[in-house]
Amino acid sequence: MSTKIKMLVPLVEMDGDEMTRIIWAKIKEILINPYVELNTEYYDLGLKYRDETNDQVTVDAAEAIKKYGVGVKCATITPNADRVKEYNLKKMWKSPNGTIRAILDGTVFRTPIIVNNIKPFVRTWNKPITIARHAYGDVYKNVEYRVQEAGKAELVFTSKSGNITRQTIQDFEGSGVLMGMHNLDESIKSFARACFNYALDLKQDLWFSSKDTISKIYDHTFKDIFQEIYDKEYKSKFEDAKIEYFYTLVDDAVSRIIRSEGGMVWACKNYDGDVMSDMVATAFGSLAMMTSVLVSPEGYYEYEAAHGTVQRHYYNHLKGMETSTNSMATIFAWTGALKKRGELDGIKELVEFADKLEKASIKTIEENCMTKDLAQLVESNEVKVVNTENFLWEIKKRLDEML
Template identity: 70%
Template structure:
């Protein structure tokens, strides 16, 4: 039997522990017998990430941007116990977070619906897909331990040297602080990808934020998302009636 030819390499991101074994089994038993498999291989196992100072993660993300398709195995994001267990140079950040930041992508989590596997809700034929913005926020946050009493501020310094300050908290004792960010063009990209995905899969699109708590960030998120969705609708939908509804 002639194998299926591949014209574009698949970026192959190997993982940690059992996923390495499972992925090898999948390749050996389900892929290579039928496909002339071409891959651009990157070892994202924790030990090699540590050896390369996490450069391998960055390289794999850039390769994905180049080729447009990748498969990634599950990887360990180390905590304090893993740092000790693997004798790591430092507590490396989540590979998923690093890759998502470079790709500026959107994570779509959709259930796999196949015959022969019954879901918990047996009559659920059109399950929900969750879309999550994959850039910035907690994955690119800066964190700091506060040793004792003092004032913590959020400071923006413009190119002309002008400073804008916002009080975060007056600490009366030890604590922690975290700073998050996002970009307007990344928010617009997120909205467009959600619209395109909804259009391709013919799913209604719902947008939800916690604007009663996080007022500035979520208001900007809603504003730029609404702007991007409006542009996408005008560009992609020639007929006035839309095949999907947007909420």
């Protein structure tokens, strides 16, 4: 391209950890900077810097997304006890994704990236399945307590007017563990509307599942709010679009999804969505072949790679060993964000560029050139396995042909 595409408004760029951080820099260097005058407001969400800033950088990044409307995020480490030791952290910081989602609220939509030479492990699936994951509350905003001795645990609510209700959770006779979770009606309503709108956009059925037979108040509230909003605001729209909405128990949903041909939006509460999106991604081929976008009720968008930081490859990389790490989800996080920025700012060239980069990435794999993880899944004997960086150069070759 003779002149680079100019951006009017910055993207919020959130760098990450380990192997995905290496890939992040390479994607910009090889696939974006030569074509786009990249305009970003940069936040380092690497674990060391989160620790230095007492995680304030994560909060600042989320607030910046509110300001500019679109963010793109690299995979980050959510520390466990081993990571606290490894990185000598001040404390076990919470999931950056959880923090950002809590600030932005909204719904995470995850859809597999389909390539024609990798067939899903579930034989009947011939259409992508989108997981719509609620992005607020539940176990990601929980309060936990390790019980060390006998005693009574209670759920106590003190209202603004001073009324107090208390219920016994458990009379502990010895040690144990406690967890308190919450959600908000307003957030559940936003979640429901986001799911209904997304299903209408895709013209696909919407399924919602939870466990209201066991959780007769918590999960039942989700079910009731979805039904109420559907009946009042979406029923006729769904009928006109010839698609349907229905509720089913999460265990029933799992068995029906596995027997289906795919092609639906499956709405899940926060933790369910975390687990089910990994199941769907893996069954379609790979966690690295999944798009992920958080859509907030105010119209903020955060695109991310929906997998981990590829720790094992990173340690090999540090030893100077060659790695073959799949960068598709990270590429699609960038293309999703650039496309949305282009749409919002009326920059047609940016949207077209992002589209072509996606097509070039898919074409590379469909022409049997790929990273090691996919080579084991592809239905061909003639596969060219490339390393992490060469995969990006192969995409660039095809992108240049398209441009």
